[in-house]
Amino acid sequence: MVEKKKDFPEESDLVLCTVTKIYPHCVFANLDEFDRKQGMIHISEISPGRIRNIHDYVKIGKKIICKVLSINMEKGHIDLSLRRVSEGQKREKAELIKRQQKAEKIIEFVAGKLKTDKQKLQDDLVSKLGDEYPSLHDAFEEFIVDESVLSKLGLPKAFYDNLAEVIRQRIKPPEVEIDGEIKLKSNAPAGVNVVKKILCDAEKLDESLTIRYNGGGSYSINVVYDNYKDAEKILKKATDLMEGEAKKNECDYSFRRIEKKKKAAA
Template sequence: MKFSGWPENGELVVGKIDEIEDFGVFVDLEEYEDKRGLIHISEVASGWIKNVRDHVREGQTVVCKVLDVDRDSQQIDLSLKDVNDHQRSDKIQEWKNEQKADNWMELAFGEDIDDETYGTVANELLSIHGSLYDGFEQAAIHGEEALEDADLDDEEIAAIVETARENVSVPYVNVTGYVDLECPDGDGVDAVKEALQAAEGNGEVPEEVDLEVTYVGAPEYRIRVRAPNYKTAEDQLEESAARAADRIAEFGGAGEFHRDRRTDEE
């Protein structure tokens, strides 16, 4: 996806070096349609530069900082030296992610997707999630819920979700906690079984979450949660333990949640 507008002062942009002159370097901006910028020789690298070609080469992909934009003269001034390694790495990754998302748009709506449809869908994802890539990632994690505020029809939303879940590698985190379950009554075994079923969610755990409850050693049970982010994982972990404690309490028993193990692994 290429933007039709202009970059802003201070923005980091990805470009490909098109032409090298003694006074500076011309760069085609990869993210903007028909936009070209100039890196003056003084902005190529710190210190005195004898030969520009000692620092850059034609065809090289670079990350630059926008110093000034003059729309009247169609000029964009860029700096290469003002971009540090961390900024360069993050921007390149962001750009690569958007290229992936651009391909996913074609997978979702066909290679012959028209500009109007592309623009409508892309603008909705950008307005809600900040980028195409983040829009697809959230659709992979949360499904239709991630697009409930988008002004898109059901078919468009379904196409995005299906494509996202087939192509997006979702980052996951894992958390672990423990719950002690005790019931002194005669039906204590059945009470624990029902409490464990409650801990596992009785089929109500969100689709993007994997939750597993395993026996450690009486009265301790381990709860493992795999989720897209730590907040969701922690919430699901605590809710799982709370469900177990509430259920066993109905039988006169008690449940206690803790983060660290209290019994030895077998």
């Protein structure tokens, strides 16, 4: 269950909905993340092209992800679109909801152990965290690598101890992924074997490192680790080895790095 918000969504937000009513030219759906909010999807916003039978696209009780087109707060009207949500956006929203539910389950479990009200615990924690984190799951994820995220909040000891224990059990550390491009060529008679040995020796340095052939003397190098500092050390060790061996064997060598942070697994 997703904790319901009492306000309205914003225009262009993606929202999880449950279909409640189907008419020939429109569909009504409850907004699952918002308290007592309902939206309407006109038939033109169900799917591109002509729709012969609206029931081919939606059914009562079906969970759908929609885009908010417009809001009239005075009348409480919310216009939604189903067709303007891409498959990628659907997957991303579904993942966010899954993460949110996981964080709320953690609070619920801790509340059960302490025999206290889950909603009060959650509201107090959200209030103390403020606007620093988009969601509870983001805060819990950060706690894995920096315990001061929660320890500085002044939470009651029993709550903090139990919460910290459950977070460590249920949430994996965020991963850092560093991608790079290597260009490595040798004009020597046995150049193919020279290049292959250099790359293999580099890849053997750490199990978190992988090297793949792109074509035309270009290779991708990838390091996945739980923090930037160590990921960069692994990458530097590998690139230093390759650069040194390339010079020793008179190979052409260059390297370009690209970084990005991956979200923790839910």
